[in-house]
Amino acid sequence: MKKLALFALLLLPAILLASGHESGEVSRYFTQTGRESDFWPRVINFTIFALILYYLVANPIKNFFKDRREGIAGQLKEIESKLQAAKDEKREAQARLEESANKAAEIIEDAKLEAKILAEKIADASVNELEVLEKQFAEKTALEERKAAREVIDEVLSENITTDDITLDESKIVDIISKKVA
Structure with missing residues (x-):
């Protein structure tokens, strides 16, 4: 209903002022209205139109x-919340990075200690193995020396003493056997 009334108020001034202007009409307008121009009624009509337009x-x-x-x-709040979340994630990532760096330093220190311990163990094992090898070498050398000495003695005895050099009679053989048995 309001819209119909507003539309009528908009249309009524247009209908009232929609008369044609001919050269002879200006004098009739002056006789009817007492004015020479229709400027102010047009201003009022425009004002009414602007008010109706503003109202609608x-x-x-x-x-x-x-x-x-x-x-x-x-959107601004959403962007700010995303920005804050990104800042929080950045802080968390930096904390994780620092934690990872600390863990890496600990791992490196542990690895150095382990390497040192392993090197000491390897050195001890090498020293022990060298000692064992030296003992084995000494034993083998002693064995070879005894073996060489036996061979030399056997060779000297076999070359210098023959069975003809030893005279055995029955009484000596019986004495040797009886000593062996007893």
């Missing part, structure tokens, strides 16, 4: 800009 369009435009402002504010 103002709320939708206000709502549009209000919704737009709220949408932008919502």
Whole structure:
């Protein structure tokens, strides 16, 4: 109903002022209205039109800009929350990075200690093995010396003493056997 009344108010001045202007009409307008121009009625008509237009369009435009402002504010809040989340993630990542660096330093120190311990164990094992090898060498050398001495003695005895050099009679053989048995 309001819209119909507003439409009528908008249309009525247009109908009233929609008369044609001919050269003879200006004098009739002056006789009818007492004015030479229709400037002020047109200003009033435009003002009425602007008010009606404002009445019809103002709320939708206000709502549009209000919704737009709220949408932008919502997007800004969302962006700020994402930015804060990114900053938090960055802090967490830096903390993890520092923790990883500390762990890496600990691992390196542990590896150095393990390497040192392993080197000491290897050195001890090498020393022990060298001692064993030296003992084996000494034993083998002693064995070879005894073996060489026996061979030399056997060779000397076999070359120098023959069975003809030893005279055995029965009484000596019986004495040797009886000593062996007893």
